[in-house]
Amino acid sequence: MVKKKAPVFDSDNAALEEGNHMPENTEDNKDERRPVFRNATFQHSTTAGKKKTWRSLKQILAHEKSLPWPKDTPLYSNITAPPSFKPPKKYSDISGLEAKYTDPQTKLFYSNTDEFATVRTLPSDIIAGYLTLRGANNPIG
Amino acid sequence: MDYLEFKDHKVSPDQFFSYLDSIKNSNTPIVIENGSYNCRVGWATVEKPLMVFKNCLAKPRKERGKKDGEMQVGNDIVNIEAVRFQLKTQFDRNIVTHCEIQEHIFNYMFSHLGINTETVNHPIIITEAFMNPNYSRSCMSELLFECYGVPSICYAVDSVLSYRNESKNGNTGLIISCGYYSTHVIPIIDGAIDAKHSRRLDIGGYHITSYLHRLLQLKYPVHFAAITLSRTEELLHEHCHVAVDYLEELRKWSDGDYYDQNIKCFQLPYTSQSSLTPEQQKERRRELARRLIEINARKREEKLAEDEEQLNQLLAIQDLQDEGEETEFQKAVSDFGLNSCEDLPKMIGQIQARIEKTRQKIVAANTSEDPITEEPKQKIMKFQTPKGEEDFKSWVEGVRRKREEILEKRAIRRQRRSDMAKRKTAASFERMRLISQLARNEKRDDDFGLRDEDWDVYKAINKEGGDTDSEGETEKLLELEQVLKAHDPSFWSEGIEAPGETHRLHVGVERFRAPELLFQPSMFGCHQAGLAEVIEYVLNGYDEDMANKLSKEVFITGGLANLSGLKDRIIAELTQIRPFRSKIAVQVANSPSLSAWYKARDMARNLSWLKSSSITKEDFLEKGYEYLKEHCVSNPYTSSPAPITQIEGAVHNAPSIVSEEIEIDVI
Numbered sequence: 046m047v048k049k050k051a052p053v054f055d056s057d058n059a060a061l062e063e064g065n066h067m068p069e070n071t072e073d074n075k076d077e078r079r080p081v082f083r084n085a086t087f088q089h090s091t092t093a094g095k096k097k098t099w100r101s102l103k104q105i106l107a108h109e110k111s112l113p114w115p116k117d118t119p120l121y122s123n124i125t126a127p128p129s130f131k132p133p134k135k136y137s138d139i140s141g142l143e144a145k146y147t148d149p150q151t152k153l154f155y156s157n158t159d160e161f162a163t164v165r166t167l168p169s170d171i172i173a174g175y176l177t178l179r180g181a182n183n184p185i186g
Numbered sequence: 187m188d189y190l191e192f193k194d195h196k197v198s199p200d201q202f203f204s205y206l207d208s209i210k211n212s213n214t215p216i217v218i219e220n221g222s223y224n225c226r227v228g229w230a231t232v233e234k235p236l237m238v239f240k241n242c243l244a245k246p247r248k249e250r251g252k253k254d255g256e257m258q259v260g261n262d263i264v265n266i267e268a269v270r271f272q273l274k275t276q277f278d279r280n281i282v283t284h285c286e287i288q289e290h291i292f293n294y295m296f297s298h299l300g301i302n303t304e305t306v307n308h309p310i311i312i313t314e315a316f317m318n319p320n321y322s323r324s325c326m327s328e329l330l331f332e333c334y335g336v337p338s339i340c341y342a343v344d345s346v347l348s349y350r351n352e353s354k355n356g357n358t359g360l361i362i363s364c365g366y367y368s369t370h371v372i373p374i375i376d377g378a379i380d381a382k383h384s385r386r387l388d389i390g391g392y393h394i395t396s397y398l399h400r401l402l403q404l405k406y407p408v409h410f411a412a413i414t415l416s417r418t419e420e421l422l423h424e425h426c427h428v429a430v431d432y433l434e435e436l437r438k439w440s441d442g443d444y445y446d447q448n449i450k451c452f453q454l455p456y457t458s459q460s461s462l463t464p465e466q467q468k469e470r471r472r473e474l475a476r477r478l479i480e481i482n483a484r485k486r487e488e489k490l491a492e493d494e495e496q497l498n499q500l501l502a503i504q505d506l507q508d509e510g511e512e513t514e515f516q517k518a519v520s521d522f523g524l525n526s527c528e529d530l531p532k533m534i535g536q537i538q539a540r541i542e543k544t545r546q547k548i549v550a551a552n553t554s555e556d557p558i559t560e561e562p563k564q565k566i567m568k569f570q571t572p573k574g575e576e577d578f579k580s581w582v583e584g585v586r587r588k589r590e591e592i593l594e595k596r597a598i599r600r601q602r603r604s605d606m607a608k609r610k611t612a613a614s615f616e617r618m619r620l621i622s623q624l625a626r627n628e629k630r631d632d633d634f635g636l637r638d639e640d641w642d643v644y645k646a647i648n649k650e651g652g653d654t655d656s657e658g659e660t661e662k663l664l665e666l667e668q669v670l671k672a673h674d675p676s677f678w679s680e681g682i683e684a685p686g687e688t689h690r691l692h693v694g695v696e697r698f699r700a701p702e703l704l705f706q707p708s709m710f711g712c713h714q715a716g717l718a719e720v721i722e723y724v725l726n727g728y729d730e731d732m733a734n735k736l737s738k739e740v741f742i743t744g745g746l747a748n749l750s751g752l753k754d755r756i757i758a759e760l761t762q763i764r765p766f767r768s769k770i771a772v773q774v775a776n777s778p779s780l781s782a783w784y785k786a787r788d789m790a791r792n793l794s795w796l797k798s799s800s801i802t803k804e805d806f807l808e809k810g811y812e813y814l815k816e817h818c819v820s821n822p823y824t825s826s827p828a829p830i831t832q833i834e835g836a837v838h839n840a841p842s843i844v845s846e847e848i849e850i851d852v853i
Contacts, residue, residue, distance in 0.1 A: 102278035119381035133708030180711010
C-alpha cells in the first residue's frame, strides 16, 4: 500500500493526525467486524482529529464559491434554478382548491363558506401546521 | 365504494452472492448507480442489478449500559418505520458528503457481492450527481482507491446515461431528470452536455412525499402515527398522478358528484374494540380475577413455606441451647443475625404468629365463594325506565329534549363567545356600553350593590357570558346519550358508523396536489421557479433554431417519471412556452429508474472504452484527488483553481473554512 499522505497536510499535521488516529483505529477494529477487502489502516483524510467531521453541502458550496474560477465555469451553485417570475397562486390550505379568500384571524386560505366554518374550528397546532407547510408561518409577524 | 388497503411492502434482505472464479479472475467491472433514493449494484456481466436497496443505513442510538445494536444497511432494514429516526444517509441533497456512511454502504455492497480478497480488484463505474462539486468527488475517489484499493474508477452522470440508453437519435435534446432531491434540466447539444445552460430545481420525490405526508397528517391528526412515510411513498407511487391542467382538474374536483366518484378511500388497519359481546367481556373479567386469586394463593403458600423453614432453623438453635452446647449456640445465634440469646424466643413467637395468620388467610380464601360475582353497576340503572308503552315513549322523548337543551345552551354560549371576540358585534357594543356605565364615577348617591340584582351586571359583561361548558354538564350529556343509545333505536341510527369508518383516509385532491409541487414550488414556500418555468428559461438561452431542435427531443427520466400524466403535462407546458405550431415531442424513459444502470453496464462491457474513460490510482495521485476524466457521459471537469489567499501547503483544504460536525438524518 502506498503510504497515504494527503497533499493537504504539512508534515506536522500529518504526524498529529497519525497520533490521534491510533487509539480510534484500534477501537474501530474492536467493535466492528471489518470486511476483508477493506484496508484496515485507512482513515478519511478529511476527518483528522478526534471528532469525525464532515462538511455539509452548504460548506462545500461556500468553499467552492470562494475559489477564483475562470469566468462562466458551470458549478453546482450556479446552475440553481432562477426564482419564479410568476405571482404564486393561492390554493385553499385544507382542500387544495383554488382559494379566493384569506381568513384574517388564522391567515389560512379558503375557497368557500363551508371551508371557512371548518377553518374556524381548527385547533391552533393544525393551523400552524398548514401555515408551516406553505412556508408562511412567521412567528414574528 | 371500494376500500383500498396499504400493502406495506416488506423488503427481503439481500442475499450474499458467491464470488465466482470467472468473475474474480477476469476483473469484471462493478456497476454502481449511487442514487440518492435507491442504490443499484451489479456486475457488468449480469442482466439486471443484483441488488437494489434504499441508499441509507440505520444506526441504533448509543445508550449507556446497553450493548450497541447492529447497524443495518439498505435492505437489511425490514421495517423502516421502526428505525425512521435513526436513518442516516451519505447524501446532503443530491451530493455525497458523508463518506463514512458511504463507506458502510460500500462494505455492504462488496460483501454481498461475495468479494473475499484483500482488495476490491475490479474496475468501478459509479454514477455521481450532475455538477458534483470537486470536493465531493475527491472524497469518493479517496475512499475507493485508498480504502478498497480499486484499480480504476469511471464517473458517469445518471440522467445522461439514461438519455443515451433510450433516446432515439441521442445527439441533441433536452433531458428532464426528476430525482429524489432535485430535478435537472440538461440540454445536450451535438452529443455534449451544455452545463452552462443547465439548471437544477431543488425539488424532487423527497419533497413531494414529505408534502403529501404532512398534508394527510394535518387532515387526519388522529392517525398521525398511522400515516407513515412509507405508506405515503406507496400512495405516491401507486395512486398519484400529475394533472395535465391543474386548475381545470381542481374545478372538476370541487363538484360533489365528481368528488364522490373519484375519491379513493384507504382503510387503515384497526382493531375493533366492541367486537366482544358483554357475555365475553364478563367471562374475560372473571378469568382475570381467577388468575389474580391464584397468584395470591401461591404467594401465601410460598410465604408460609419460608416462615416454616425459618422456624425450624430457630427451633434447631434452641435445641442446641437445651443440649448445653454453649459455644455452638452462640455462633449459630450470631450467624442468624440476632443480637442476643434473649431475642431467640421472641423471634420464634413472632414467626409462629405469622404462620398462624397466613394459615387463617388461606382457609378464609378457600372457603369464601367467588368474590367477584358482583358486577359494577351501570350508570344507566340510575334512570328508572317506565313500564308502560306510552310512558316509555314520553320518557324517551323527555330525555331527548333534555339532551337537545344542553346542546342548544352550548351553541348559544359558543356563539356569544365568538361574538365577544370581535369588536363590531352588537353583543360586544352592549358590553362596552355597560362597562362604561359602570365606570362612570358619579358623586351623587352611589347605591350600587344594595340590591342583589345589581351584581348581575357582571354576568352580562363577562366574556364567557357568566358560565362555561362545565364538567357536570358534559357528564350529564354523556349520561343522557348513553340512555338514548340503550333505549332509543332511532337515536342509534343517526350516528351509526360502520366499523373502521373512523380509520379511513379519503384521498382526493391530494393525489395530484402533491406532484404539482414540481410545477408550483410556491405551494410549499419555495421561491424557485417551477419546472415549466425552468424549461422556458433554459430554452430562452438559445437561439430560435436550437430551441426548436431541443423541444423536438425532450426526454424525461428519473423515478418521478413513473408518475402518470407527467408526459402530457410537459407537452402542455411546452405548447404554451413555444411559439404557435412549434413541433414538440416528449419521450419518457421506458424504465426511468433503471435505464441509467443498464447503460452504465453496457458501457462497462466495452473494456477498452472503460479503460480510456477511467481514473487510475496513478491519475488520482498525480492529477489531484478531485480529478475526473471526461467522456461522453461524464460531468464536465474544471480543476479547482488555487485559492486567492494561498496558504502554504493548502490546496483544497483551506483552513479558513471552519468545518462543523454534521449528522444527516433522513426524516
